[in-house]
Amino acid sequence: MNSFSIKALAYACHAVIWFVVIITIATELAEPVKGFLTGLTGHHWTAKGIISLVLFFAVAFIFTKKEDPADVTGLVRGVLFSAVLGAITIFIFYLFEYS
Numbered sequence: 001m002n003s004f005s006i007k008a009l010a011y012a013c014h015a016v017i018w019f020v021v022i023i024t025i026a027t028e029l030a031e032p033v034k035g036f037l038t039g040l041t042g043h044h045w046t047a048k049g050i051i052s053l054v055l056f057f058a059v060a061f062i063f064t065k066k067e068d069p070a071d072v073t074g075l076v077r078g079v080l081f082s083a084v085l086g087a088i089t090i091f092i093f094y095l096f097e098y099s
Contacts, residue, residue, distance in 0.1 A: 008063035010075040014082050015059040016052045021086040023048055025093050 004012075027034040027044055037047035069075070 007066040012060040
């Protein structure tokens with residue numbers, strides 16, 4: 001069995017981070033989105049988690065043939081940057097939405 005490359009996993013992390021950011025904001029702005037997710041699993045966060053898990057493995061599988069660079073520091077920094085920027089985005093959204 002082939003294992004996923006670090007590059008494929010980094011791409012999957014980016015996809016999931018930004019999916020969660022976008023879907024979190026979308027559920028706050030559009031009640032039908034939240035209703036749809038709630039209808040899938042009973043709670044919108046549970047649906048987000050399941051979709052995120054499926055998305056992670058789908059993206060990792062799509063990019064599984066990508067070769068890793070000798071130094072993965074850039075990939076790790078990119079994922080860290082994406083996570084921090086995504087968290088800041090959600091924080092700023094809630095700051096303005098509920099203030």
